[in-house]
Amino acid sequence: MKTPAKRKAIPQKARQEVFKKYGGRCAYCGKVLSPKGWQLDHLIPVQREKWGKATEFEVENFNNFMPSCRRCNHYKRAHSLETFRRYIEEIPEKLKEGNYIYKVGLDYGLIEEHPKKIVFYFEQWEYENNTDSIV
Numbered sequence: 001m002k003t004p005a006k007r008k009a010i011p012q013k014a015r016q017e018v019f020k021k022y023g024g025r026c027a028y029c030g031k032v033l034s035p036k037g038w039q040l041d042h043l044i045p046v047q048r049e050k051w052g053k054a055t056e057f058e059v060e061n062f063n064n065f066m067p068s069c070r071r072c073n074h075y076k077r078a079h080s081l082e083t084f085r086r087y088i089e090e091i092p093e094k095l096k097e098g099n100y101i102y103k104v105g106l107d108y109g110l111i112e113e114h115p116k117k118i119v120f121y122f123e124q125w126e127y128e129n130n131t132d133s134i135v
């Protein structure tokens with residue numbers, strides 16, 4: 001496993017700007033973020049899954065900093081945005097695999113699946129606010 005390169009800490013003032021980037025909400029799921037419980041995600045991961053380490057220029061800039069809840073940041077990990085999107089879209093299938101109870105829940109209508117194309121909160125935000133796309 002590669003050792004992450006040492007990176008400079010992001011100054012508190014810059015972190016606050018990232019927090020406010022999408023109105024204090026998670027850039028991915030849109031949940032309201034707690035001022036103390038949020039995490040700064042790198043849209044282009046620092047350690048990429050397949051192509052090796054990203055350059056400092058690619059990852060250490062405001063456009064690449066995303067306010068994120070812990071769950072989204074944890075689930076996204078070092079994946080690209082499109083891989084993250086696919087992983088979320090595949091959640092019902094993943095839950096079904098070998099999960100007898102999930103299938104019983106489906107049979108009894110306790111669980112309903114709603115397959116859909118995932119649009120991240122920041123994508124909708126940028127569409128509505130006519131800002132330049134960062135992806």
Ligand SMILES: [Zn+2]
Nearest residue numbers: 026029069072
């Ligand atoms: Zn989230």
